[in-house]
Amino acid sequence: MTVELNLNGRTALVTGASSGLGRHFAQVLARAGAKVIVAARRTQSLESLCGEITAADGQASALQLDVTDSASVSRLFSDIGLMGGFDILINNAGVTTTRSVLDLSEQEWDQVVDTNLKGNFLVAQGAARLMKTQGRGGTIINIASILGLRVAGYVAPYTASKAGVVQLTKAMALELARYGIRVNALCPGYIETNLNQEFFASEVGQALVKRIPQRRLGRPEDLDGPLLLLCSDAGSYITGASLAVDGGHLVSTL
Numbered sequence: 025m026t027v028e029l030n031l032n033g034r035t036a037l038v039t040g041a042s043s044g045l046g047r048h049f050a051q052v053l054a055r056a057g058a059k060v061i062v063a064a065r066r067t068q069s070l071e072s073l074c075g076e077i078t079a080a081d082g083q084a085s086a087l088q089l090d091v092t093d094s095a096s097v098s099r100l101f102s103d104i105g106l107m108g109g110f111d112i113l114i115n116n117a118g119v120t121t122t123r124s125v126l127d128l129s130e131q132e133w134d135q136v137v138d139t140n141l142k143g144n145f146l147v148a149q150g151a152a153r154l155m156k157t158q159g160r161g162g163t164i165i166n167i168a169s170i171l172g173l174r175v176a177g178y179v180a181p182y183t184a185s186k187a188g189v190v191q192l193t194k195a196m197a198l199e200l201a202r203y204g205i206r207v208n209a210l211c212p213g214y215i216e217t218n219l220n221q222e223f224f225a226s227e228v229g230q231a232l233v234k235r236i237p238q239r240r241l242g243r244p245e246d247l248d249g250p251l252l253l254l255c256s257d258a259g260s261y262i263t264g265a266s267l268a269v270d271g272g273h274l275v276s277t278l
Contacts, residue, residue, distance in 0.1 A: 029252040032057035035110040036255070039091060039147055040117030042069035044217055045167070048244040049114050049251060054082030056252055061110065063089035063100060064117070091117045091143030101150040109158045112255050113151040115144050116167040120182040133181045140185035145192060148207070152200055161204025165254050166193045168209040170270045186211075190266050197264030206263040208254045213270025216241040237272030 036053045040046040041062035047069075054060045054077045062070050062084060070086035077084035087103055090096040104110050118140045121132050148164055155162035171179065172186030190209050197207040214236070216224060223229045224241060233241060250269050253259045268274050 029249075029256045029258050030057050031112070031252075031256060034112060035059045035061065035108070036112035036114060037061045037063060037104065037110050037151070038114040038116060039063050039089060040167075041073060042066045045212070045215065045244060045247070046114070046116040047073055048247075049116060050084070051077060051080075051082075052248050052251060053112070053114070053255070054080070054084060056256075058112065058255075059083040061085055061087060061104060061107075063087045065090050089117075089147075091147050092138045094146055097146045097150045100147075101154050105154055105157075109154065109160075110151075111155075111160070111162050113148065113162070113164045114167065114251075114255075115147050115151075115164060117143055117147070118167065118185075120179060122178050124178055125180045128180065136181035137185045137188075140182065141188040141192070144189050148192070148196060152196065152203075152205055152207075155205050156200075156203045162206075163255055163259075164196070164200075164205065164207045165251070166207070166209045168193070168211045168266065170211050170213045170268055170274055172209075173211060173266065173268065174274055193266065194264045201263055206254075206259070208259075208262060208264070209266040210247065210250060210254065211266050211268045211270070212242065212247060213268065213273045214241050215244060215247070217244070235273070235276055236270070237276055240271060242269065242271060 036058040038046055038050045041050045042064035050060050050062050067088050074084040074086050089100050166189050168189040169186040171183045172190045175183050193207050193209040247269055250267050
């Protein structure tokens with residue numbers, strides 16, 4: 025039997041879709057045949073994304089979402105239920121800060137952890153509840169990071185929150201398997217974007233790249249295959265996994 029990486033007839037929700045990897049993921053899923061619902065706090069950017077997807081013969085709609093606000097999350101899934109439900113969640117919204125633990129404020133800690141871990145939980149919980157009610161299973165992909173599996177300096181709340189996402193993924197996978205809901209974590213390594221190009225062109229950035237066994241940064245498209253594997257029937261027996269896509273960074277020597 026041949027299993028294809030297509031998502032025809034399915035609906036996918038992507039959070040944090042107004043920019044960066046979330047925006048990229050939405051476009052990938054649309055090209056694979058999914059009807060895409062994009063959600064973020066900044067709806068203006070979402071509308072332009074929907075326009076791009078529609079212009080490429082895809083289907084997309086936008087909803088506003090603050091992942092740290094349980095009322096906002098509840099409204100989102102109520103609206104999605106009225107739209108006919110969905111099959112796939114890409115739980116992508118996240119933030120970070122760069123500061124020594126000696127100087128980190130409580131407010132900075134809360135902002136990162138509330139968004140990356142609490143927000144991840146609230147959205148995954150809402151998704152799972154709707155998927156269970158629908159009775160047709162589904163798949164949840166939490167976007168973690170290799171920094172949830174290995175540490176780096178000056179990003180303590182980020183690494184702690186992403187480690188929490190990895191463990192949350194395993195816990196939810198265990199509990200939700202009986203409902204036909206698969207839960208996995210995608211753990212990107214260092215991916216080159218417009219926001220970090222200047223840093224990685226610097227001497228410090230280049231030194232970091234040299235520590236990656238493949239000696240290069242990842243590109244957003246390097247995540248496409250792993251994403252589609254976890255979303256599609258090709259990954260139907262994968263749940264509770266944390267898939268690192270990092271050019272071998274996690275296995276590099278200390």
